[in-house]
Amino acid sequence: MTFTIILCYLSLLLFLGLFAGRLLKKSSSDFFLASRGIGPFMLLMSVFGTTMTAFALIGSTGKTFDQGIGVYGLMASWSGIIHAAIFFLVGAKVWALGKKHGYVTQLGYFRSRYQSDGLALLLFPLVVCFVILYLLMGVIGAGRFIEGVTPETFSESTVVTTVSLAAAPADLKVPDGWKERVSLKDGNLSVTGSLHPKRKGLFMKMSKAPEWKKAVGALIAKAPRGAVPKWAGMAIVCLVVLFYVFFGGMRATAWANTMQTLVFMVMGLIAFYVITKALGGPVEASKKLLANETKNSVMAREGLIGKWQFLTYCFIPLSVGMFPHLFQHWLTARKASNFKLTVVAHPICILITWVPCVLLGMWAFGVLPEGTNPNAVLGMMVARYSGEALAGLIGAGVLAAIMSSMDSQFLCLSSLFTNDIISHHFGKGKISDEKKILLGRGFVVAIVLICYLIGLSNTQSVFDLGIWCFTGFAGLFPILFAALYWKRSNKQGAIAGVLALAVLEATCYFLSLAEGEGEFLLLGMMPVTFIVGITTAVMVIVTLLTPPPDEEIVEKFFPAKN
Amino acid sequence: MITQSSFKSSAATESRQTTVRTLVIGLILLLAVLHHDWWWWDAKEPLVLGFMPIGLAWHAGISLAAGLVGLVAVSFCWPAHLDEEDGGGESASTEDNPGEAAPASAEDDAPAATDTGKEEAS
Numbered sequence: 304m305t306f307t308i309i310l311c312y313l314s315l316l317l318f319l320g321l322f323a324g325r326l327l328k329k330s331s332s333d334f335f336l337a338s339r340g341i342g343p344f345m346l347l348m349s350v351f352g353t354t355m356t357a358f359a360l361i362g363s364t365g366k367t368f369d370q371g372i373g374v375y376g377l378m379a380s381w382s383g384i385i386h387a388a389i390f391f392l393v394g395a396k397v398w399a400l401g402k403k404h405g406y407v408t409q410l411g412y413f414r415s416r417y418q419s420d421g422l423a424l425l426l427f428p429l430v431v432c433f434v435i436l437y438l439l440m441g442v443i444g445a446g447r448f449i450e451g452v453t454p455e456t457f458s459e460s461t462v463v464t465t466v467s468l469a470a471a472p473a474d475l476k477v478p479d480g481w482k483e484r485v486s487l488k489d490g491n492l493s494v495t496g497s498l499h500p501k502r503k504g505l506f507m508k509m510s511k512a513p514e515w516k517k518a519v520g521a522l523i524a525k526a527p528r529g530a531v532p533k534w535a536g537m538a539i540v541c542l543v544v545l546f547y548v549f550f551g552g553m554r555a556t557a558w559a560n561t562m563q564t565l566v567f568m569v570m571g572l573i574a575f576y577v578i579t580k581a582l583g584g585p586v587e588a589s590k591k592l593l594a595n596e597t598k599n600s601v602m603a604r605e606g607l608i609g610k611w612q613f614l615t616y617c618f619i620p621l622s623v624g625m626f627p628h629l630f631q632h633w634l635t636a637r638k639a640s641n642f643k644l645t646v647v648a649h650p651i652c653i654l655i656t657w658v659p660c661v662l663l664g665m666w667a668f669g670v671l672p673e674g675t676n677p678n679a680v681l682g683m684m685v686a687r688y689s690g691e692a693l694a695g696l697i698g699a700g701v702l703a704a705i706m707s708s709m710d711s712q713f714l715c716l717s718s719l720f721t722n723d724i725i726s727h728h729f730g731k732g733k734i735s736d737e738k739k740i741l742l743g744r745g746f747v748v749a750i751v752l753i754c755y756l757i758g759l760s761n762t763q764s765v766f767d768l769g770i771w772c773f774t775g776f777a778g779l780f781p782i783l784f785a786a787l788y789w790k791r792s793n794k795q796g797a798i799a800g801v802l803a804l805a806v807l808e809a810t811c812y813f814l815s816l817a818e819g820e821g822e823f824l825l826l827g828m829m830p831v832t833f834i835v836g837i838t839t840a841v842m843v844i845v846t847l848l849t850p851p852p853d854e855e856i857v858e859k860f861f862p863a864k865n
Numbered sequence: 866m867i868t869q870s871s872f873k874s875s876a877a878t879e880s881r882q883t884t885v886r887t888l889v890i891g892l893i894l895l896l897a898v899l900h901h902d903w904w905w906w907d908a909k910e911p912l913v914l915g916f917m918p919i920g921l922a923w924h925a926g927i928s929l930a931a932g933l934v935g936l937v938a939v940s941f942c943w944p945a946h947l948d949e950e951d952g953g954g955e956s957a958s959t960e961d962n963p964g965e966a967a968p969a970s971a972e973d974d975a976p977a978a979t980d981t982g983k984e985e986a987s
Binding site: 348372373375376379381383385387389390393396398399495585586588589590593602603604605610613614615638639640642643647648649650651653654661662665685838 | 944
């Protein structure tokens with residue numbers, strides 16, 4: 304049932320891609336920027352959908368379970384303030400410059416503003432690397448998620464899995480439905496048919512004996528899961544996104560993002576309603592948790608989040624200003640005033656998506672066992688308090704959140720390769736628009752394939768590295784801000800800033816490895832604080848020590864207002 | 866021709882815009898300060914609306930306030946010169962930006978706008 308609902312949703316996206324493809328004009332501006340014709344509502348939805356990942360639903364619930372309600376202030380309300388300010392101060396201005404000078408990518412703007420191919424070439428590997436890490440989190444996350452929500456979809460009913468268990472525990476209570484499948488003979492515990500990790504809790508409940516729990520762990524690891532495997536889930540999601548980006552370019556991406564954003568917002572609210580109702584209503588759920596002295600710590604921040612960490616987290620949302628895929632979305636707006644709705648409604652959309660999830664995570668802490676994997680919290684709450692149909696709908700919502708970022712990232716990487724490398728360096732004025740679309744599509748296929756293959760071979764290290772891609776983008780933000788608002792800023796300062804960022808980022812990453820597990824903080828603060836501060840200082844000092852940019856450039860980018 | 870009265874009126878508008886701009890910057894800074902609510906740090910109660918811990922309700926309020934500040938900003942401080950680009954500002958040429966795609970022409974824009982409109986209406 305769950306898998307069928309997910310498949311229906313994915314089919315809808317394929318249809319949307321096909322439809323958008325029929326409207327595609329044969330111009331690269333249409334493929335990469337939807338002919339700069341996106342209206343205010345679609346701009347809001349595509350920008351919001353692009354900035355929200357699966358974390359908005361699964362991560363926010365899990366992180367609240369782990370760190371309490373402070374997670375909202377840490378991640379959501381800071382983002383509301385800072386993202387809106389960036390859309391106002393940076394997004395609309397970038398749009399105007401892009402329209403006036405014909406930019407398709409972020410690097411095209413930097414190259415032109417600083418008159419430096421070197422700066423663009425220096426930024427290219429950094430930006431591509433950060434985006435690929437971000438993308439991989441989505442690809443792997445989608446594969447893992449589908450595997451997690453589709454137990455017994457392809458159940459193997461005859462296979463027998465056996466592990467050793469010296470003797471049957473005295474308190475063993477096998478539930479009725481499982482008596483035929485579970486057997487204990489001659490020191491062996493066997494189960495017939497598939498066994499998904501989701502069933503672990505059920506098996507653990509059968510006995511409290513430590514040797515039993517150990518045997519169950521081994522059994523779960525050894526038995527076939529009967530679910531859609533991770534490689535297949537990743538392949539399905541990649542193919543669907545590839546299909547609509549390939550055929551419909553940016554227009555399909557913007558349409559799909561609009562639909563996906565609405566889907567994940569609505570599904571989050573439905574999950575909240577159903578689960579809250581099952582818990583006896585929001586007032587009852589909160590009262591019960593408050594009365595539980597051992598568990599009500601999640602209703603505050605004391606001991607769960609540091610005050611300096613809370614303050615310095617404000618630098619992380621700056622990353623949004625430098626996301627190349629978001630930069631491309633800004634360029635798609637039909638007019639500057641289309642940004643107004645995004646500036647006003649973005650913090651409200653964050654509120655609508657995050658508050659229900661944070662409340663669910665908080666209440667989950669009161670009802671689920673401690674030590675539950677935070678990423679499984681939403682899934683467990685859905686499984687416990689709703690039916691399979693809702694699980695399928697929530698599954699579609701989570702995939703929508705993942706794919707609404709992935710599609711823009713695939714298209715953005717393709718734009719960077721096509722426009723900033725091939726077209727700029729190897730085909731100045733020689734590549735026709737049709738060839739650009741062909742190249743763009745070729746790169747989309749290549750990037751999807753590369754990400755899929757990396758996703759197959761690697762898992763955890765990508766997530767560990769992923770945190771650093773946000774820090775990296777945030778560290779590059781001062782360079783963009785200076786380019787837009789500081790006439791005196793020059794290429795030497797920008798290059799020095801990028802180099803400083805690369806060195807600092809690598810240093811902090813290796814320091815975090817040495818530190819081991821847990822959140823890596825410097826003097827109790829987020830490392831991004833130091834990275835943004837030092838990068839800005841280096842950029843400003845080098846700029847002031849080197850000649851100012853040409854008058855011509857200043858006039859081009861800072862024309863006198865009439 | 867610029868008359869004395871039109872000059873005075875434009876100076877008054879500019880002065881009002883500067884005041885509102887300062888106000889918006891002040892409001893954003895105020896939000897940033899209010900965001901760091903040490904005073905609710907270990908408070909689990911009161912429960913706003915009977916279910917939302919005060920620390921969470923406070924930050925939900927910050928998000929709402931951010932939307933309101935955004936509304937003031939776009940209503941009174943919107944950089945009008947950006948909208949002038951809509952009406953077909955200076956066009957980029959390929960000589961201007963070798964290697965960059967030319968900006969969408971008016972012809973390109975019109976049907977796309979219709980497409981978008983259709984989509985949004987549905």
